[in-house]
Amino acid sequence: MERKLEKFFYDDNIVKMFIMATLFWGGAAFLVGLIIALQLAYWPLNLNLDFLTFSRLRPLHTNAAIFAFAGNAIFAGIYHSSQRLLKTRLFSDFLTKLHFWGWQTIILAALITLPLGFTQGKEYAELEWPIDLMITIIWVVFAVNFFGTIARRREQHLYVAIWFYIATIVTVAMLHVVNSIEIPVSFLQSYPVYAGVQDALVQWWYGHNAVAFFLTTPFLGLMYYYIPKAVNRPIYSYRLSIVHFWALVFIYIWAGPHHLLYTALPEWSQTLGMIFSVMLWAPSWGGMINGLLTLRGAWHLLRTEPIVQFLIAAVTFYGMATFEGPLLSIKSVSALGHYTDWIIGHVHGGALGWNGFLAFGMIYYLVPRLWGADGMYSKKLMSYHLWIALTGILLYYISMVSAGITQGLMWRAISPTGQMTYPDFVQTVNAIRPLYWVRVFGGLLFITGYFIGIYNIWKTIAMGKKVSPVEQQAYALTFKDDSNENAHRKLEGLGTVFTVLVLVSVIVGSVIEILPTLSIHKHLPQDEQILPYTALEQLGRDVYVTEGCYVCHSQMIRTYTPDVIRFGPSSTIAESMYDHPFQWGSKRTGPDLARVGGKYPDLWHYRHMVDPRSMNNQSIMPAYGWLETKKADFYSLRKKLSVLRTLGVPYTDEQVSQADIWAEKQAEEVAAQLEKDGAPAGLKDKKIVALIAYLQCLGKKAKTGTDTSKWNNFPFKKVAGGEQ
Amino acid sequence: MKQEALAFFQNTGLTAFASVLFFIAFAIILYGVFQKKNRKYYEQMSQLPLEKEQCHER
CATH class of the missing domain: 1.10.760.10 (Cytochrome c-like domain)
Known part of the structure; x- marks a missing residue:
């Protein structure tokens, strides 16, 4: 059969909208972060108002950073890169718009309900049941739009970035639905069906995999697309990226219990979580090295191109965070670090360094192209953004790790007479209070970098010429050629089978880990x-x-x-x-x-x-x-x-x-x-x-x-x- | 069931079986991916992001 040459347009408008949303909500997330950092350093700053109090704003900060900032950045990148990798317009303009406005509505609902105290009290899953339902619906809209796009593709093979996106969509759907099973008490209150140890296990299975499948796999997909784009070279080893993918999908899902070491959770489950976390060292570093070595023969770009600097800094932070994560999952290290600011330092290295820098690198790559400008307004300002933000992250990280280890050691300090050296908890808080101010300063620097970025992006957009969409051409797929390919290569072309395999691998891990604990209360004497x-x-x-x-x-x-x-x-x-x-x-x-x-x-x-x-x-x-x-x-x-x-x-x-x-x-x-x-x-x-x-x-x-x-x-x- | 479930996981034969299974899956993926005859195919795949799209004249 003769293949037909087809003409079509990419939908870049939605990418622009998601970039704007990323920048807007990113600013909100960073500012709320700064406010609550100040409140820890100086308690009167809640102004005696319930909705401005740390304990109400902290969930808003985490939700905004994860779902509003990182979420919108992911959607921008996925919609931009998938259209190009699949050589087709997005499946449905209506679903695309519904996805965008639905997601922003969810964020707005979070912004209102969390400070008012409507919460389920489960970290990163605080939003109440009507919002949970909205998230489910909008996620399905996203999934239909994405898989519809895959079905209409004009490129038979699915590039590895698409795999990472698929894993993200199916796993996040599973995590959200299972963790959010709750019974409403009133319009904005509900009780989760799980109790105690079950709830803890399900919650941290969700919580850890939100990090894995919302902040890691989609960003890795973006990395595998935008780093080759930015340096105009293929990824260092495509084969390594396949191993990276399967290893992460198989292993990550088991790692949740490392948040519950030395708790009442059954010991076998804790050990399982620890072992799988330690195993993550290998694929994570494989992925990091793969990203870094893509610059082989083009290292000079790291000197001259701020976009490349952002992306490479991001990958470096990915490496650091995925080194530290398994380290903290080792029981004896967790004993010291758990409940302390070390964990706060760790997650900000990941969120600001890995997710933040990758998002900004991607945005700096996209803005001039989408708004019709010849590059960013000022390379110098991009460099300022990078170095000021980097200094900020390092101050943040170092202060929090110092605070965490200091406090962890003080909690365990025993005098020669066998008594606690610091019996009063507040003594251990006092010791680290100066570091809370260092953290505030670090956060302030990060936000300064952000505002420099906003100014630069605004000037770039003002510089841009109005661009109308450009007609693209590609041959329609017949799905019949290359019939003598070997099994794995066929698999790589089969979206559905591939998706099912991913789903099976995450479900198996989840069931084995969670099921035995679900009936544990029945067997208490x-x-x-x-x-x-x-x-x-x-x-x-x-x-x-x-x-x-x-x-x-x-x-x-x-x-x-x-x-x-x-x-x-x-x-x-x-x-x-x-x-x-x-x-x-x-x-x-x-x-x-x-x-x-x-x-x-x-x-x-x-x-x-x-x-x-x-x-x-x-x-x-x-x-x-x-x-x-x-x-x-x-x-x-x-x-x-x-x-x-x-x-x-x-x-x-x-x-x-x-x-x-x-x-x-x-x-x-x-x-x-x-x-x-x-x-x-x-x-x-x-x-x-x-x-x-x-x-x-x-x-x-x-x-x-x-x-x-x-x-x-x-x-x-x-x-x-x-x-x- | 709790006791059964725990016994299940103390079954060293089974855990050994599971780790062998994991290792085999890993080996199969490695074997499939690093076959020499696939080299050209992966080179093509890795070029996918670099394909030029139609742009406005600058």
């Missing part, structure tokens, strides 16, 4: 099980989640001696078995709270929440004054408890139907005691009372415990002479 939260405690727990306490406080005492000495016996699986969502946390800016119950009187908590300095004059915790004025919603409790009962929390019929009364009565008692001790009157219907009840029950819910609250036994049986 009776005497180890705990009592469910009282209605008031559950209400307080919802306040805890809303305020984002988990951002700075863990609830997981590790099976690690310094943790046990400082905070008490290590946490058990049973202790979080009714926690929807789990709140184990990943960072200790403040102390662990798993056994804080009973440690201080109620009044201490009241004063500490209203003014942390009144109880500990060195504390850097922001004040949560609104908790004593905002009302707790007792009437939501019937619905909440009934949803929790559906999820397996053993509440009785009466407890559910009288949930509000149960909570009100306990609140009256707590408030009365507070008033007697010197707190103001009229706190009984305020959020602070619920939160105090919750904090005071942490670590005290054992069925066999001697100091369990009588409120667990509601409704009280009538006995002669009134209530029991």
